[in-house]
Amino acid sequence: MLTIRDLGKTYANGVRALDNISLDIPRGMFGLLGPNGAGKSSLMRTLATLQEADSGSAVLQGEDGQPIDVLRDKDTVRRQLGYLPQDFGVYPKVSAEDLLEHFAVLKGLTARKQRREVVDGLLQQVNLWDARKRKLGTYSGGMRQRFGIAQALLGSPRLVIVDEPTAGLDPEERNRFLNLLAEIGENVAVILSTHIVEDVTDLCPTMAIMNKGQVLLTGEPNAAIEALRNQVWRKQVTKAALAGYESRHTVLSTRLVAGHPVIHVFAGERPEEGFEQVAPDLEDVYFQRLRQQARQAAPRAAAA
Numbered sequence: 001m002l003t004i005r006d007l008g009k010t011y012a013n014g015v016r017a018l019d020n021i022s023l024d025i026p027r028g029m030f031g032l033l034g035p036n037g038a039g040k041s042s043l044m045r046t047l048a049t050l051q052e053a054d055s056g057s058a059v060l061q062g063e064d065g066q067p068i069d070v071l072r073d074k075d076t077v078r079r080q081l082g083y084l085p086q087d088f089g090v091y092p093k094v095s096a097e098d099l100l101e102h103f104a105v106l107k108g109l110t111a112r113k114q115r116r117e118v119v120d121g122l123l124q125q126v127n128l129w130d131a132r133k134r135k136l137g138t139y140s141g142g143m144r145q146r147f148g149i150a151q152a153l154l155g156s157p158r159l160v161i162v163d164e165p166t167a168g169l170d171p172e173e174r175n176r177f178l179n180l181l182a183e184i185g186e187n188v189a190v191i192l193s194t195h196i197v198e199d200v201t202d203l204c205p206t207m208a209i210m211n212k213g214q215v216l217l218t219g220e221p222n223a224a225i226e227a228l229r230n231q232v233w234r235k236q237v238t239k240a241a242l243a244g245y246e247s248r249h250t251v252l253s254t255r256l257v258a259g260h261p262v263i264h265v266f267a268g269e270r271p272e273e274g275f276e277q278v279a280p281d282l283e284d285v286y287f288q289r290l291r292q293q294a295r296q297a298a299p300r301a302a303a304a
Contacts, residue, residue, distance in 0.1 A: 001026055002047075002070075002159060002189055007056035009042055009213075017042035018053070019213035029185035031200030031207035031221070032193040033286060039213040040193040041086060044163045047191070048083045049074040060159055079108070082152030082160040086167070088144070092137025096128055096147050099136060100154075107154040122150040126180060142173025149180060160190045166199060178203055201282045209289050216289040221282050228280035228288060233265045235275045252287040266291070 002025040009018040017039045034040050045051045047058060047070060058070035060077060070077050091099060100119050109115040123129045126146040131139070136147065145165055152160055162181065166174045182203055184190055192204060200207050201221055208218040217224060232252070237245055242261050245251060249271050252264040264278070265271050266288050 001061045002058065002191075004047075004058045005056055007043070007046065007058060008054045009046060009051070010054055016213050018046070018056075020056070021210075021213070021215055023208055023215065023218060025189055025191060026206060027185075027187075027189050028206070029182065029190050029192060029204040031204030032191055032210060033195070033197065033200050033207055034210035035195055035290070037212075038195075038210040040195075040210055041163055042213075043210075044083075044085075044161050044191070044193050046071075047159075048081060048085075048161055049077055063158060079155060080158045082149075082154070082157035084145070084148040084152045084160075084162045084165060086163040088148040090136040090139075090144060090147065093135055095133050095135055096123065096139070096150075097132040100147070100150055103151045104154050109154070118154065122153055125153070126150045127176070140173065142169050142177055145169065145173075145177050146180060149177075149184070153184070158188055160184060160188055161193070162190065163193045164195070165192070166194065166196060197281075197283045197286055209286055211290055211293055214293070216293055217285070221285075224285045225280050225282055228266070228284055230277065231266055231268055232278050232280040232284050233267055233271055233275040234262060234278045235265070235272075236260050236262045250288075250291055252284050252291065 004021055004023045004025070007018050007021040010016050021043060032040050032043070046053050049070070053071055060068045060070050060080065062068045062076070062080065068076050068080070097119065100122065101115065104115045104119055109118055123132050126149055128143065128146055128150065131143065136144065139147065149162070152162070166177060169177060178199060181190060181192065185203070192199060194200065205220060207221055209216045236257065237260070239261060242254065242263070245263055245265070250266040252266050254261050254263050264284055265275065266284070270277070
């Protein structure tokens with residue numbers, strides 16, 4: 001369990017990246033969903049002890065059940081943390097086996113026999129055993145991400161953080177990588193930070209939606225979807241009429257279908273003739289929270 005309370009971070013340029021973030025993250029897959037610039041990476045870097053917070057607290061339950069202060073006891077946290085950042089670089093001329101051995105030494109696995117067993121086991125777990133002798137520069141994007149997870153799992157961490165891990169992967173590699181994350185999440189807490197709604201829908205029993213440094217929603221994806229039941233409406237409109245609909249209604253999303261915009265609208269009753277009620281999904285929840293935040297911020301911005 002990771003407990004975060006009132007975490008704050010403002011950068012030197014005045015950007016409030018984390019605005020009193022509070023979250024309870026249990027064992028298993030936890031989805032952190034939000035657009036680019038939402039503050040997800042700032043939160044991940046703070047939890048990974050790569051940057052300081054200005055205020056608040058983060059406490060991780062250690063292996064012995066004792067609480068670990070994430071913001072102050074960084075050496076202890078790092079021994080129980082696995083981290084795969086958004087931009088994970090590799091040495092292209094080194095083999096996966098050799099580089100993972102090197103990372104294992106840095107992680108404190110100095111006994112050769114034990115290190116060999118751990119490295120071999122991880123390469124098999126991420127399905128890279130047959131490619132272990134290949135140079136990392138020859139790996140596909142998905143293979144590099146799976147290697148990144150292998151290094152994140154060194155030392156049997158209790159908390160694994162992955163930041164935008166499926167960006168740029170083809171559908172097959174994405175599915176393989178997500179299945180691997182799901183297996184890992186059976187035993188430890190895994191924070192999956194992403195802007196891809198489907199990744200959270202498919203994998204995460206609990207989640208949070210973030211934007212502009214704030215938590216807009218936290219809980220179970222299915223419960224959040226159920227809360228929108230009977231409030232999402234769909235209609236195909238013309239491009240010329242789209243602006244009018246956006247001014248009159250809370251348009252959640254617009255998607256071109258056969259060259260024509262299809263809009264989803266959030267409303268307690270049928271907005272106008274021609275709308276049909278549709279079953280909501282997590283994308284509707286996501287956009288409804290973003291639109292709600294924007295509406296609440298508009299009067300404050302006007303007053304300022």
